[in-house]
Amino acid sequence: MIRVQVDGAQPWVSGEALRRLMSQLEAAQGRLWDPKEDEGKKGWLTWPEEDHGGLWQEVEATATEIRSRADVAVVVGIGGSYLGARAVTAMLRPGSEISGSRGFPVVFAGYQLSEGELLRLMDDLDDREPALVVVSKSGSTLEPGAAFHLLRTNLERRYGHQARERIYVVTDPERGALREYAVEKGYRRLPIPPDIGGRYSVLTPVGMLPAAVAGIDIRRVLTGARRGWEDCRRLDLWGNPAILYAAARHLLYLQGWMVEALVTYEPRMADFSRWWQQLFGESQGKDGRGLFPAFLHYTTDLHSMGQFVQQGRRLLFETVLDVDGASAPQPAAGEPPDPRVVIPDDVDAASAYLAGKRLDDLQEAAMAAVMEAHREGGVPQLWIEAKGPGEELVGELVFFFEAACALGGYLLGVDPYDQPGVEAYKRKLKARLLSGPVAGV
Missing domain, CATH: 3.40.50.10490 (Glucose-6-phosphate isomerase like protein; domain 1)
Incomplete structure (x- = not known):
């Protein structure tokens, strides 16, 4: 209530x-x-009352598989691709970080560009059996893209070809660079509904897979x-x-x-x-x-x-x-x-x-x-x-x-589903990275 x-x-x-x-x-x-208003953007609105077939069984089965193969899950994402999952797990499974005592450990990466933070995470994972859960609709976002490939490479050094059995992807079911890469590599995939934007996607596999991995009853959510x-x-x-x-x-x-x-x-x-x-x-x-x-x-x-x-x-x-x-x-x-x-x-x-x-x-x-x-x-x-x-x-x-x-x-009087302002810095950042040696301010 x-x-x-x-x-x-x-x-x-x-x-x-x-x-x-x-x-x-x-x-x-x-x-x-x-x-008919904002058609193609409001999938979140009817999501809770729709029948999603076997989707939730697939999410729960994937979570069970992750928990059987690993002893910690690293969720890679930024913005709406991780904030909702992190909010739900923190509220319902506090202390579920690597050193936590409640639930299955779920940690997050790919939401910043700090080398020190990523290296500390990799050090922490050295003595664990990690799985990666990569969440991105397109796969083109800088921070999670960089973290994913660094963490993936680290897993491949350790597990060789079997690393792909520890990598799970939540992405667009029909298109996008991450989907294509996941298909090529043979990673297990779950869908992000095309008509639901990131910040409205908590109740989809974006938020519910990490929650299920953490031991949360997603059916009750x-x-x-x-x-x-x-x-x-x-x-x-x-x-x-x-x-x-x-x-x-x-x-x-x-x-x-x-x-x-x-x-x-x-x-x-x-x-x-x-x-x-x-x-x-x-x-x-x-x-x-x-x-x-x-x-x-x-x-x-x-x-x-x-x-x-x-x-x-x-x-x-x-x-x-x-x-x-x-x-x-x-x-x-x-x-x-x-x-x-x-x-x-x-x-x-x-x-x-x-x-x-x-x-x-x-x-x-x-x-x-x-x-x-x-x-x-x-x-x-x-x-x-x-x-x-x-x-x-x-x-x-x-x-x-x-x-x-x-x-x-x-x-x-604004469109609650777009975010045109964030594209300005992304364009400038990409131009800098494509222009040759990286220059500072």
Whole structure:
């Protein structure tokens, strides 16, 4: 269940302002659900309720094969080809890095160009039995392309011809350089639907194969996404959380607020915040329009950005994402909490008021106090409360944000599915690399 509250954004997001926006919201919702609108770009919208035949059996079988052949999976991708997978695995299998103790280790590469980072990863893999999962629609993106071929070469040195049995490719099923290369090499392939862009692809094999490898029940994730699909179909301001969230953001944007800070209180939400940032940044930041999507992780960032948020220039509003169960597993009714997270009685005088309290008590108190202080400081706040079983809730959250993002793009008057701005630096970078010896700035 996802609930959006806008009371903390008064007077900017008032009932009257929302009512005045209703005709635009109806038009945006109509465009979103019109199958002829943006045809070929909205496959994500109907994905949760469609029958995908044997695709999920194939994904699960591939994940089982990877886990039987390897003891760590390296997912190579960038942007939408890795952020969603990383968000899901971090939320549901925290600590599933190489040294982690939960689930099957899944690590990520190909999202930057640091030699040092890649060499450290290769060193870590020397004592392991790795598999590569390469995720790219075209195969032409610089960072994952470079990392893939370096990691592939490393595997081939170690395993020879059998290295191909450790390489899996998620790519366009019909065309593209990576598809052609995978066919030539005999790598096992899974499809990226041609009508779904990277940042909207979490619920496809792009995100679900790494999740399944990590030991996550992807069927439950998809069940949650279907619930989100059902909720987001409604043309109901108060019954459709995606419409209310998109409307509140748009009203704040129209009144001069320039930055939306997604606030989370659990470290495992950090990668979800990065996925959210790409989703909204690439979908809405164009034609000189759009909110700047930032994220803050409290309480840590209160000790670096808390001063600015409380008393700095009034340019940002907060969207507090309160995810039920994002902390440690809660004790069953009637059972005491884990004593390791209960502060003992024998504390120093300055900490006496903490004695007997568990860390989650402090977290809840901090959230309430921070929200109250920031509201009094003139910071508008939206609050998104998300409750439900872990895997299902993640699927529901993903679809909710995707729907709200697309609606917001229509309200802004921009195409929420393209990203022409990123091509500018790519053209210049490719020209430099093709011109001969690499020159710096």
